[in-house]
Amino acid sequence: MNMKENRTWNHHVVKEGNKSLVLEKIKNNSPISRAAVASQTGLNKGTVSSLVNDLLDDHLIYESGPGVSSGGRRPVMLLFNGSAGYSIGIDLGVNYLLGLLTDLNGNIVEKKEIFFKKLSYEEIEKKLFEMIDLLSSIAPKSPHGIIGIGVGVPGIVDTNGDILLAPNLNWKNVNLKTVLETRYNLPVIIENEANAGAYGEKQFGAGKESDNIIYVSAGIGIGVGLILNGSLYKGSNGFSGEIGHMTIQVDGPVCRCGNQGCWELYASEQALLAKAAELDLPLPLKEELDLANLISLAEQGNQQVIGLFEQTGDYLGVGINNIINTFNPQQVIIGNRMAASNRWLEESLNKRVAKQALWFQQNNLQIDFSEHSTLSAALGVSAFSIENFLSVCMQPKSFV
Amino acid sequence: MNMKENRTWNHHVVKEGNKSLVLEKIKNNSPISRAAVASQTGLNKGTVSSLVNDLLDDHLIYESGPGVSSGGRRPVMLLFNGSAGYSIGIDLGVNYLLGLLTDLNGNIVEKKEIFFKKLSYEEIEKKLFEMIDLLSSIAPKSPHGIIGIGVGVPGIVDTNGDILLAPNLNWKNVNLKTVLETRYNLPVIIENEANAGAYGEKQFGAGKESDNIIYVSAGIGIGVGLILNGSLYKGSNGFSGEIGHMTIQVDGPVCRCGNQGCWELYASEQALLAKAAELDLPLPLKEELDLANLISLAEQGNQQVIGLFEQTGDYLGVGINNIINTFNPQQVIIGNRMAASNRWLEESLNKRVAKQALWFQQNNLQIDFSEHSTLSAALGVSAFSIENFLSVCMQPKSFV
DNA sequence: AAACTTTGTTTATCCACTAGACTAACAAAA
DNA sequence: TTTTGTTAGTCTAGTGGATAAACAAAGTTT
Numbered sequence: 001m002n003m004k005e006n007r008t009w010n011h012h013v014v015k016e017g018n019k020s021l022v023l024e025k026i027k028n029n030s031p032i033s034r035a036a037v038a039s040q041t042g043l044n045k046g047t048v049s050s051l052v053n054d055l056l057d058d059h060l061i062y063e064s065g066p067g068v069s070s071g072g073r074r075p076v077m078l079l080f081n082g083s084a085g086y087s088i089g090i091d092l093g094v095n096y097l098l099g100l101l102t103d104l105n106g107n108i109v110e111k112k113e114i115f116f117k118k119l120s121y122e123e124i125e126k127k128l129f130e131m132i133d134l135l136s137s138i139a140p141k142s143p144h145g146i147i148g149i150g151v152g153v154p155g156i157v158d159t160n161g162d163i164l165l166a167p168n169l170n171w172k173n174v175n176l177k178t179v180l181e182t183r184y185n186l187p188v189i190i191e192n193e194a195n196a197g198a199y200g201e202k203q204f205g206a207g208k209e210s211d212n213i214i215y216v217s218a219g220i221g222i223g224v225g226l227i228l229n230g231s232l233y234k235g236s237n238g239f240s241g242e243i244g245h246m247t248i249q250v251d252g253p254v255c256r257c258g259n260q261g262c263w264e265l266y267a268s269e270q271a272l273l274a275k276a277a278e279l280d281l282p283l284p285l286k287e288e289l290d291l292a293n294l295i296s297l298a299e300q301g302n303q304q305v306i307g308l309f310e311q312t313g314d315y316l317g318v319g320i321n322n323i324i325n326t327f328n329p330q331q332v333i334i335g336n337r338m339a340a341s342n343r344w345l346e347e348s349l350n351k352r353v354a355k356q357a358l359w360f361q362q363n364n365l366q367i368d369f370s371e372h373s374t375l376s377a378a379l380g381v382s383a384f385s386i387e388n389f390l391s392v393c394m395q396p397k398s399f400v
Numbered sequence: 401m402n403m404k405e406n407r408t409w410n411h412h413v414v415k416e417g418n419k420s421l422v423l424e425k426i427k428n429n430s431p432i433s434r435a436a437v438a439s440q441t442g443l444n445k446g447t448v449s450s451l452v453n454d455l456l457d458d459h460l461i462y463e464s465g466p467g468v469s470s471g472g473r474r475p476v477m478l479l480f481n482g483s484a485g486y487s488i489g490i491d492l493g494v495n496y497l498l499g500l501l502t503d504l505n506g507n508i509v510e511k512k513e514i515f516f517k518k519l520s521y522e523e524i525e526k527k528l529f530e531m532i533d534l535l536s537s538i539a540p541k542s543p544h545g546i547i548g549i550g551v552g553v554p555g556i557v558d559t560n561g562d563i564l565l566a567p568n569l570n571w572k573n574v575n576l577k578t579v580l581e582t583r584y585n586l587p588v589i590i591e592n593e594a595n596a597g598a599y600g601e602k603q604f605g606a607g608k609e610s611d612n613i614i615y616v617s618a619g620i621g622i623g624v625g626l627i628l629n630g631s632l633y634k635g636s637n638g639f640s641g642e643i644g645h646m647t648i649q650v651d652g653p654v655c656r657c658g659n660q661g662c663w664e665l666y667a668s669e670q671a672l673l674a675k676a677a678e679l680d681l682p683l684p685l686k687e688e689l690d691l692a693n694l695i696s697l698a699e700q701g702n703q704q705v706i707g708l709f710e711q712t713g714d715y716l717g718v719g720i721n722n723i724i725n726t727f728n729p730q731q732v733i734i735g736n737r738m739a740a741s742n743r744w745l746e747e748s749l750n751k752r753v754a755k756q757a758l759w760f761q762q763n764n765l766q767i768d769f770s771e772h773s774t775l776s777a778a779l780g781v782s783a784f785s786i787e788n789f790l791s792v793c794m795q796p797k798s799f800v
Numbered sequence: 801a802a803a804c805t806t807t808g809t810t811t812a813t814c815c816a817c818t819a820g821a822c823t824a825a826c827a828a829a830a
Numbered sequence: 831t832t833t834t835g836t837t838a839g840t841c842t843a844g845t846g847g848a849t850a851a852a853c854a855a856a857g858t859t860t
Contacts, residue, residue: 008442009417010817011846017409018848035807042408044849049808066856072806073856156760164760212636224726228633235728236612239761246722247756249650250666250715259721259756266650315650321659322646326624326726328635356647356659360556360564361639410848411815418817435838444818449839466825472837473825 016394018043022051023390026061026078033067033075052078058393059084059143082107085144085389088135089382090128090151091193094168094220099131100378101139104386106204110138121171125179132184147389148187149180150381152196154219159238161190168220189384193217193377194241195232198225200380201333206368210330214323215376218316218338222264224323244268248318266315269338272308279304291337298344306344313345317352324353324361335370342369416794418443422451423790426461426478433467433475452478458793459484459543482507485544485789488535489782490528490551491593494568494620499531500778501539504786506604510538521571525579532584547789548587549580550781552596559638561590568620589784593617593777594641595632598625600780601733606768610730614723615776618716618738622664624723644668648718666715669738672708679704691737698744709744716745717752724753724761735770742769
């Protein structure tokens with residue numbers, strides 16, 4: 001009888017929960033006094049005092065000078081200590097590696113980027129190590145040092161963090177998590193790039209206020225990260241959001257996945273390039289056709305290219321429409337490389353949604369392009385590490 | 401500053417949580433002894449004893465005679481008291497009213513059904529009252545009596561329980577919840593029919609074991625109920641699952657929603673009937689063409705009709721494919737009226753999914769037709785009421 | 801200066817869980 | 831039978847953490 005021990009409710013859980021509550025309050029409303037924390041959370045003043053002392057001991061918060069009085073003793077203001085530790089977040093792309101060193105607030109301390117072409121797994125692994133070593137060495141001295149490493153990858157990651165399949169990297173069954181954990185002896189989080197991006201936007205980007213956010217990562221392919229009820233939905237095996245292979249044209253062309261009329265055949269970077277290749281575009285000598293070329297052509301006012309973008313925006317709208325009808329989200333955020341072309345995509349996309357989404361879905365609905373499109377994924381995995389670290393900090397000492 | 405009071409963690413929460421844990425254990429593993437509850441939940445024996453006494457006082461459980469000894473004192477077996485109260489669940493359809501009286505286990509005590517055509521709101525309300533009055537009067541005497549009323553409706557229900565829109569009933573902004581609450585002075589739950597069905601399947605049907613279930617309610621239209629991470633996902637305004645209006649053919653025919661190529665134009669009962677109407681089918685004299693006719697024709701071996709069903713199954717597969725790629729569920733359940741035709745739908749549906757769903761999505765994936773297709777929704781809303789009642793029971797007395 | 805306010809700590813109390821002793825009730829072996 | 835060992839369930843003491851209320855500290859207002 002597979003009797004997995006249910007987690008029971010006891011004092012530890014209570015303390016853990018309240019400690020989190022206090023920390024969140026301080027993070028989001030700093031500077032704030034103990035008294036204000038107490039009245040705003042509903043916790044007793046004494047309880048808050050005691051929990052605050054714990055947090056001070058952990059260096060997760062610090063006291064600044066006294067604040068202004070409102071007719072009585074002046075309060076001691078508390079602030080979240082973003083510099084108590086640093087997190088490494090890496091966006092592992094098909095032909096690039098983007099590494100961030102962030103503090104616990106998610107502020108970027110350092111950003112490193114390298115580009116490459118068609119490297120083997122071993123070569124990428126080496127570059128990855130170099131990147132992590134470099135970022136680690138740069139990190140300022142802090143009470144907790146480097147608190148974890150997060151890596152976003154363009155592929156299918158199961159619930160254990162194993163990379164099952166990354167078609168564009170030509171990887172299969174890569175257990176990067178264990179590799180990094182044994183090398184660095186730190187908590188490692190591997191996450192699908194779209195999931196990471198969704199979380200990045202939720203934490204630091206356009207989606208701070210919303211609880212139901214759909215992040216559409218439109219790059220070479222299209223993936224989707226789902227923030228539902230405030231947290232990432234990963235599906236039963238971690239494979240949710242493979243929505244690039246949603247059929248939008250039953251009798252459409254065959255996709256490499258075996259399906260017909262997949263969305264990403266119409267609205268991805270790859271689709272855009274394929275269609276552009278059919279045109280006779282004025283390219284600089286010997287350069288390959290890529291997104292950057294198309295953007296500069298559009299900037300020069302090339303109507304053919306602009307038309308392509310607009311058509312792609314329209315198709316993006318079709319899929320986003322489906323997403324809206326499915327999820328009734330507060331916010332849809334379009335990120336990754338295609339988001340850089342928002343100027344030419346936005347109008348046709350919005351037109352399509354306005355015309356076709358059910359009217360009641362359009363209340364309180366925001367459609368945005370990512371604010372830091374290229375950084376969302378790296379920020380997201382960094383945020384995962386931070387969250388993980390903080391939740392461990394909340395646990396009673398004896399278990400750590 | 402909209403400071404909604406955060407719920408703090410204290411011993412009440414602990415007790416509430418553990419009491420739920422114990423009750424669930426007893427519900428799902430009855431008959432079971434106190435000792436077994438303790439060892440299986442991880443709670444202390446004393447704690448379990450005290451909580452069990454509380455539950456006995458509330459009549460939510462009862463002691464049966466002694467069980468078999470395994471070499472020591474014979475245990476006192478505990479059982480969930482399904483007859484501690486009764487719940488009313490009503491499926492309000494476009495042309496029918498299906499009412500269930502269930503015990504707390506969800507067992508059907510009484511089932512009443514009436515059919516009608518094109519009634520006004522007032523007329524339906526009257527029938528609804530009659531139905532509820534009847535079911536109430538039938539309920540056996542019990543410690544808690546009727547514990548709540550749930551109603552499933554074919555329309556858009558917002559998070560307050562207001563029916564915003566029920567196109568096929570021609571209703572707009574109906575606040576049935578308040579009407580029923582004031583008349584019966586009982587907790588009332590109004591829920592979209594697909595959501596209700598999903599919950600019914602999760603609790604009593606094919607989906608008992610899974611945590612991520614997608615219930616496809618294929619009737620006149622197509623709606624979807626989403627059980628994600630074990631609980632119903634309703635979207636930010638309660639409008640999730642309007643997936644019948646998902647585009648599966650960009651350049652397809654225009655739907656009444658304004659969109660083109662909606663799924664329900666291909667795979668719903670309405671679509672099936674429309675296509676059947678174009679054929680010259682041998683109908684009994686003067687009868688309208690309806691699903692029952694088609695089923696009996698198929699049973700007689702009419703190849704044209706069987707072909708229609710198969711085609712519809714194929715289209716159902718297309719949409720379900722999209723659902724699988726989006727949600728990575730453990731289970732997809734097809735319910736509502738179309739589920740009755742599973743014999744002719746199943747093969748082409750499965751073929752489509754097997755051929756086109758991404759391979760890794762097909763592991764641990766089950767596609768089932770609902771076991772009690774016509775009852776799922778009523779069972780679901782009844783289950784909502786029961787859950788609500790039990791969660792109130794777990795709270796400390798002073799607040800009730 | 802006196803009175804009032806507000807902040808933050810301290811103390812006593814309460815509540816629910818845990819550990820472990822204890823009683824009750826049984827089975828199997830001697 | 832009696833003895834021994836095992837299991838079920840209760841009881842008691844102890845612990846951790848929350849609360850309420852008193853209190854000390856440090857202001858402002860009159």
